[in-house]
Amino acid sequence: xxxxxxxxxxxxxxxxxxxxxxxxxxxxxxxxxxxxxxxxxxxxxxxxxxxxxxxxxxxxxxxxxxxxxxxxxxxxxxxxxxxxxxxxxxxxxxxxxxxxxxxxxxxxxxxxxxxxxxxxxxxxxxxxxxxxxxxxxxxxxxxxxxxxxxxxxxxxxxxxxxxxxxxxxxxxxxxxxxxxxxxxxxxxxxxxxxxxxxxxxxxxxxxxxxxxxxxxxxxxxxxxxxxx
Numbered sequence: 003x004x005x006x007x008x009x010x011x012x013x014x015x016x017x018x019x020x021x022x023x024x025x026x027x028x029x030x031x032x033x034x035x036x037x038x039x040x041x042x043x044x045x046x047x048x049x050x051x052x053x054x055x056x057x058x059x060x061x062x063x064x065x066x067x068x069x070x071x072x073x074x075x076x077x078x079x080x081x082x083x084x085x086x087x088x089x090x091x092x093x094x095x096x097x098x099x100x101x102x103x104x105x106x107x108x109x110x111x112x113x114x115x116x117x118x119x120x121x122x123x124x125x126x127x128x129x130x131x132x133x134x135x136x137x138x139x140x141x142x143x144x145x146x147x148x149x150x151x152x153x154x155x156x157x158x159x160x161x162x163x164x165x166x167x168x169x170x171x172x173x174x175x176x177x178x179x180x181x182x183x184x185x186x187x188x189x190x191x192x193x194x195x196x197x198x199x200x201x202x203x204x205x206x207x208x209x210x211x212x213x214x215x216x217x218x219x220x221x222x223x224x225x226x227x228x229x230x
Contacts, residue, residue, distance in 0.1 A: 016041065017049045021058065021081065021088050026153050028168040028210050029062045029080035050079055058085035062209070080209050086169060094174040101179050110181075117185035124150040124186070128193040137163045139194045140215045152211075159214075165190070167204070167211040176205035187213065195219060 019039055024030060030038075036046040053059040062078040105113050126146035128139060140156040140163040147154035153169040176182040187200050196219040202208035 013049070016045075017052065018088070020046065020049050020053065021085055024059065024079060024081050025086070025169045028166065029078040031076040031078050033076060035079075053085065054079075056084075057082055058088060083173070086173065086204070094172070097172065097175045098178055101175065113179060114181050114185065117179070117181040118188070120182065121185040121189035124152070125189040125193050136194060136196060136215050136217055136219065140165050143190060143193060156215075162217055163215045164201070165213040165215060168209075170204040170211055173204040176203070180205070183211075190215075 016039070020035055023035055023038055027034075032043050032046045032050060035050075036043040039046070050059060054061075058081065059079045060082050062080045101113060101116070104116060108115075124147055125143055126149075128142055128146065137156070137158060144154040144156040144165050147165070147167055151169070151171045152167040154165060154167040156163050156165050158164075170176065172182055183200065183203055183205060187198060190198055190213060194215060196216060198216075199214045201212040201214055203211045205211075
């Protein structure tokens with residue numbers, strides 16, 4: 003009996019490790035997961051089958067960037083919203099209720115103020131003068147976001163850098179209160195001193211929150227003042 007309990011506990015721990023790795027990487031093949039965790043691909047597939055059946059992971063759609071090797075590319079797996087909830091998003095309902103109450107008492111501006119303060123805390127005290135190189139600034143922001151629980155990284159892509167947040171602890175809250183995402187973008191722009199573009203969000207069902215940062219600073223144009 004004890005051996006069965008120990009085996010079940012070990013399976014649960016390994017499954018949680020698979021979920022944690024997918025959170026950090028966004029998506030990965032069974033072979034990649036096995037190599038990272040030091041277990042066989044066969045064992046990984048067993049855990050993935052269990053997670054697939056539970057609805058916690060899904061097969062990622064083909065990227066269209068096929069390699070030159072023969073045969074089909076290996077399947078990549080990514081977390082579903084329920085899989086992300088395994089990582090401790092159990093207070094979403096409470097947070098939604100709290101923000102609804104805040105909106106009733108203080109109006110939309112109170113929600114925006116809360117969202118702005120929260121975003122500034124997550125981004126940290128990075129300023130444009132400290133991030134003269136946009137790529138370096140993006141990496142520093144990704145590190146700050148990771149410290150805040152967003153599991154982020156920064157990758158150079160073409161003529162810019164993409165900040166990818168593979169986990170969002172408030173994704174279900176942000177689905178009802180987009181002010182959280184809007185404030186985050188504003189905080190990133192303020193920290194880098196350049197206009198950035200949000201390409202995808204977990205709150206909208208995408209696999210990651212992705213923000214494009216141009217390698218050359220782009221200043222957002224201010225609307226012209228009306229003459230009176």
